[in-house]
Amino acid sequence: MMIAVASGKGGTGKTLIATSLALALDEELTFLDCDVEEPNSGIFLKPEIEEEEKVYKLVPSVDYEKCNFCAKCEEVCAYNAIVVVKEKVMIFPELCHSCGACSALCPTNAIREEGQEMGIIRRGRRERIEFYEGELKVGEPMATPLIRRVKNKKRLTNTIIDCPPGTSCPVMESVRGSDYILLVTEDTPFGLNDLEMALGTFREMGMQTRRMGVIINKSIGRREIEESCKAEGIEVLMHLPLDREIARSYSEGRPLFQYKEEFKNLYRRINETDSCD
Structure with a gap:
């Protein structure tokens, strides 16, 4: 199963959720950091990097x-x-x-195509997690080709993708082909607005409602997001509270080990959705 962890906006805790989910599981998996403009899942996963590969795009040159x-x-x-x-x-x-x-x-x-460096892909490993991340070269305007190259590295059946935030082309390329999209939002009016934009985008891509779920991070008990998800037929799978200890874990690059069982249950529920086909 390929799970894409996405968010309608930055700062929702998407990467923290994606890495905590990966570390909670007891099976071999591939983790792809496709947030190539600001890859930071390695801060939480701490893989041993084994290889760096430069990535090139073809641009024309005139004779x-x-x-x-x-x-x-x-x-x-x-x-x-x-x-x-x-x-x-x-x-x-x-x-x-x-x-x-x-x-x-x-x-x-008179025109030939020459390679121009656009970024790098790092490969590493942490125990049963095979890790890949792309990093776009500073000043390079298009992230999508690099994301495509990172996704081509997928080798194992079970895959978690840390997507870029928002609803732009890099996000759509990251989630394309996924079996399930896990949307992370925050319990604010801005979080609700951008969640609705993301849901609309993924529906336009043909993603079925039952193959999307929501995690509400920094939850303070507001009802608006849950009511909106209920109206849209989207299941809210998990709440994480607005909590100082979670914020401290994030700032120190520590995944949410204290929620390991909750993330295992989350993965089971997502798998049950897949088995219904």
Whole structure:
């Protein structure tokens, strides 16, 4: 089973929940940190890093001895990453999606694709947890290709994904193909608003309501989130209180070992959802 742990906003405790769930289980699993702009699950899991791999994306390069400045490359680029001005071809790597159209359709074969570093992937292990995290290079505008590469590292059946926060393209790429989405929210009006946005996004992606569940973190007993989830047909699986000890654990990089049994029960309930098919 592949469980994506997501949140409609940052600061809800998503990574703390994802890592605590992984450490509570007694089985082999793969943990993928797909929050590549700010990966921090390693702070809680503390894996022994065994390998670092640089990741490259392909961007066009022009051979001016072959180029006749016909502007065919500009015409076929759907992302406006190439502009031809007189006898100059201007390339904007930050807009390039590495689709390869410019090089494939150049009539004089004047364009070749070259690798440009976009980030790294680290591989490590902590006991039965196989760990991968991506880290996007500073200034690199597109996280989705790196997330895709991290997800390709998945080797074990049981997988937990720590997704980026929000509802943007990196989030959608992270949850794509998941069996279950565990949404972490906080007990505030902002938390409710962003939870509803996330639920709407995942429904648009075709995710079934019964394959989504909610954890309310920093719970202070407000009823709005539970009432909203009930109206949407989404199950609230767990409450974590607004508690100084939890905050201290988080600030010191310690998972929630005191809730190990609760996380085991959470995993059983999610598995029961999968077995209903």
